[in-house]
């Protein structure tokens with residue numbers, strides 16, 4: 063369950079399109095939470111007593127966080143303040159423990175890409191990435207590719223083709239590129255490759271739509 067920003071084939075580094083983890087404060091705490099999620103996965107059989115204690119400890123941490131954090135409504139407004147990359151989304155957000163996180167970079171040819179390694183929490187078929195997780199990565203990456211190209215929209219239709227199983231524990235290159243804009247309709251494509259082999263390709267139709275931010 064580790065992220066990586068090592069450039070792979072065809073993903074030479076460009077401007078950051080995602081927030082860079084700061085490795086301190088909330089980002090460090092979230093990185094620790096990701097470790098906990100991965101460590102808990104199928105680790106508890108035969109050690110029920112210890113797991114009870116761990117559950118108590120984790121609940122104490124959650125209680126402490128809830129006591130000290132602002133109300134959810136306030137956090138929702140605050141996370142949409144300002145412009146630029148998000149720190150909270152479920153794919154790249156360094157503040158979001160369910161984000162792998164993937165780090166995306168814009169390239170001069172107009173496309174974007176990033177490299178990520180997914181661990182056990184993202185498993186679907188034995189040893190391979192869950193297809194819905196691939197869809198999550200690609201939906202977001204195509205959305206950010208639209209942002210990078212200058213015209214953004216919400217996902218209308220996302221079509222995926224799963225060419226071969228996507229491996230866990232190996233660097234995955236995730237890419238996106240806006241192909242065309244026709245009125246409110248945006249066509250965007252993307253892919254996930256592993257070791258230079260195509261695992262998943264995506265074809266998205268996004269629709270330009272103004273979504274008001276919470277206030």
Ligand SMILES: CCCCC/C=C\C/C=C\C/C=C\C/C=C\CCCC(=O)SCCNC(=O)CCNC(=O)[C@H](O)C(C)(C)COP(=O)(O)OP(=O)(O)OC[C@H]1O[C@@H](n2cnc3c(N)ncnc32)[C@H](O)[C@@H]1OP(=O)(O)O
Pocket residue numbers: 079145146147148151201202203204205206209214215216217218219246247267269270271
């Ligand atoms: C999370 C970060 C957010 C951004 C933060 C900002 C900056 C950060 C920087 C970088 C990050 C950038 C981007 C974020 C990345 C990823 C975001 C993830 C993307 C999503 O996760 S987003 C959630 C899932 N998404 C929805 O929740 C959509 C729900 N849905 C609706 O909101 C409506 O349903 C809508 C708007 C789709 C259409 O409704 P509408 O009433 O506005 O449009 P209308 O019906 O008039 O159609 C006009 C023409 O589009 C055609 N058309 C309509 N719908 C279509 C469809 N589905 N497929 C194909 N074609 C469709 C019609 O056929 C017609 O075509 P024609 O003109 O030719 O007749």
